[in-house]
Amino acid sequence: MASLLRLPSLLSPSKPLLRRRLPAARLAAPATSRSQASAAAGAAAPAASETRGGDREGQVTPRSVDFNAWYTDVIAAAELADYGPVRGTMVIRPYGYAIWEAIQDYLNVKFKETGHSNMYFPQFIPYSFIEKEASHVEGFSPELALVTIGGGKELEEKLVVRPTSETIVNHMFTKWIQSYRDLPLMINQWVNVTRWEMRTKPFIRTLEFLWQEGHTAHATLEEAEKEAMQMIDVYTKFAYEQAAIPVIPGRKSRVETFAGANRTYTIEAMMGDKKALQAGTSHNLGQNFSRAFGTQFMDENGQIEHVWQTSWAISTRFVGGIIMTHGDDAGLMLPPRIAPIQVVIVPIWKKGDEKAVVLESVDSVQKILKEAGIRVKVDDSELRTPGWKFNHYEMKGIPVRIEIGPRDVTNNSVVVSRRDVPGKQGKEFGVSMDPSILVNHIKGRLEDIQASLLQKAITFRDSNIVDVSSYGELKEAIAEGKWARGPWSASDADELKVKEETSATIRCYPFEQPEGTKKCFMTGNPAEEVAIFAKSY
């Protein structure tokens, strides 16, 4: 076991958020010493040391000082995830999982609206399946986890633990599809997948992760292309409207296309450190897998043809994208539409006789907001000061905080604070408790925050994309950590040269293209499209 514990602990001794029973007494001293002990033991661990019994959330490394350290600190302090015992694996904690559930809830509805059904394929795939599609095996074989022993016996054929399911899907589609009347066949599954990644990072790249993978089969290339585009569009809308992430949708270069696809569409997001994150992909697989697996159908004229296919996926990586797009030095910052908790109410009282009257108002405000469909949490624990709670829920990225003290009760009003506007500027005093006024006010603020996060991210993105017309300009932009956009029609070899020399890759040929004739910035030849280059996760 010890040999597997290669990653520093993300352990934060702060308490899980969702608890049925609240503790009844003040923090005891021994808890603090335990916490210090564990901090000492994990010397290499991210600085997620919340001081138990203290009044402040543990400091996280400032974003500007060390973006990567900030990222893992926030994950620990906001209790989003922890490292699993096996190298590169991740435990998704309740608060992190709730963000994933919000992503699932939205996409699952959209997938069904667009005609897809959920189902489940086994995760064990015969090794021979992977070998059937030439570029697929080339792309995935270095990353496979293999089961070789089952029920105490060496297996005749090694089993691959699902890295993606195109092969087993096609094996089954071949059984189910005979005629054009069986098409289109459009399914999705929400599952775990395993890729033996060497350099891992919580949410972004883990040995095992959760995703949805859609798989469809069609009678024509045009239908498959339309489907692949439809799904990247669903992802784009999700990113903009729900996650407030202004992704750039586009087509991958040949070099970056999925192993087994004819075309890969992608949404590329700019993280807070300006690195690109591939946040979702949709593949037009052509007939590559249907030829490898003999997935054929009889068309309307009685001809036997291979089906045309797509696949598309979004994973728990997206949670990492949300953290790295919106977070700041105070921690996580969640867009209201996907925030598991949209509003936290913190009661404030000093004298004992104030408590009952404040809590009564808190209870009433909570009910009003809940009935209006707002996801609200009350923290009336007496173990923590209001100041500690303010920091704690800022760390958790909860969009709106409501404070209610004795004077607020007297005035029939509350104090409303926005997570995205720090300090007094983000505070509104004297917001009426009158149900209709309060609900409208809070709903309005949530919408403001949603819009504001998106706008801020757009501004950040656009101020960090440089239009380049020479390789020198590209090098300069990349050296500054920015994205470079320029006309490109050079070779795959040139693309790999750029990667070697600058670490930047073509993120995509964006769908949105400038008008007019273009000249490749590398070769000077005519170019049909601009490409975006960037360093990426």
Add this chain to the structure above:
Amino acid sequence: MASLLRLPSLLSPSKPLLRRRLPAARLAAPATSRSQASAAAGAAAPAASETRGGDREGQVTPRSVDFNAWYTDVIAAAELADYGPVRGTMVIRPYGYAIWEAIQDYLNVKFKETGHSNMYFPQFIPYSFIEKEASHVEGFSPELALVTIGGGKELEEKLVVRPTSETIVNHMFTKWIQSYRDLPLMINQWVNVTRWEMRTKPFIRTLEFLWQEGHTAHATLEEAEKEAMQMIDVYTKFAYEQAAIPVIPGRKSRVETFAGANRTYTIEAMMGDKKALQAGTSHNLGQNFSRAFGTQFMDENGQIEHVWQTSWAISTRFVGGIIMTHGDDAGLMLPPRIAPIQVVIVPIWKKGDEKAVVLESVDSVQKILKEAGIRVKVDDSELRTPGWKFNHYEMKGIPVRIEIGPRDVTNNSVVVSRRDVPGKQGKEFGVSMDPSILVNHIKGRLEDIQASLLQKAITFRDSNIVDVSSYGELKEAIAEGKWARGPWSASDADELKVKEETSATIRCYPFEQPEGTKKCFMTGNPAEEVAIFAKSY
């Protein structure tokens, strides 16, 4: 690959239920010949041969003739599942998966209401973890799938593919729990699990299956016991109220207790062939895992103690239980509350000019029912006759069918048929299309069916449980395929003797116990409880 294909194909050439695009022409002859070819190829396959182009759903083996063949036939014909390429694995098809989603939707809400949060633990568990709890390793080691190669290299330590997660959960709980204030810790995960079963059966026992596993840690034995009982109660309510399965909740005997638990509670369901199905379990784990993994907390008095734990699970096996409880010779029969489709509307017309007017009414009825929250599907395909559709949706177990023909339109009424009452007795003519009348009528019928399925199952169950007062009587009851209930205080050895001689095991000591003093039917000694013995899946 060929060596892995050891199971007969469950391939049914009928079409998946949920399609975006309806086929536009009549079935071509070649489809029929293909179907015959595949039937010939799969000589050992269950008789799931729907005749394509014919007017009838393919015959399934009558339940009374061969219950097991009937079961696999229904799974194929209703398109619930198919065999995966690896021995013992199962592909859950959209219609089968939709039943699982209905189970998830209900339980997920109940778990959250009772204070549990969802999260995700990695599925790869260091082999050494499994060895830490003595009875756990004894119970699970014969069933493990082991990953020995990752990223092209032999691993230092073999990894177990999650058969259940107590070990990895405790490893993490040990990091997260320090104080009594961290308790209770109550989580759940919806995941896949792997057990290398030798004798598999779709849904009932497969090499990989889907389940939820709840895991909780508490400060006291009493709290853990209360939680274990609470969750078996959630399962019992679900079984009765949603799945219309009158399970018998009770406690497992020592011999049948989960590997690593102090007590296992179970819900036992009687299938249509009178065999018992363990349909859900809840374990009081005591301190077995917390001692093995050092999961300790400081109590209110500053003492360090081991936590008290529970775990509980329901799996895709439950889908098999639904099939085997309610199905009949015509196929599946779904309780309305968990039916993915509650009402199917079949339009009927002969002359071309009747079509538009019928479809207009169909559309309007569909809208009325949808708005009332009823899950409804219209099948207006012209490829199949109404008679074929009647059989098809009976096979799919849809609780209510509405027929609308030209005369019904004229009379502003519809014909309503119940799946659970065959023939004319189940048919009502002249049900008004008036929205409020129709909605009330259909809702009433769905409730009737729900209640009727439960009552029928209760009657069946109770007429097949025999009270026994001697071993001879038990043998007789078991030989008749029935369940035997009798006072039991004999030894584990006696229990194993009963199993050897009769194939029956103690399913549970039911919570509901008869009054009065009892004498063990095996030994004649005093007995505190009656136990239920039965053959089981």
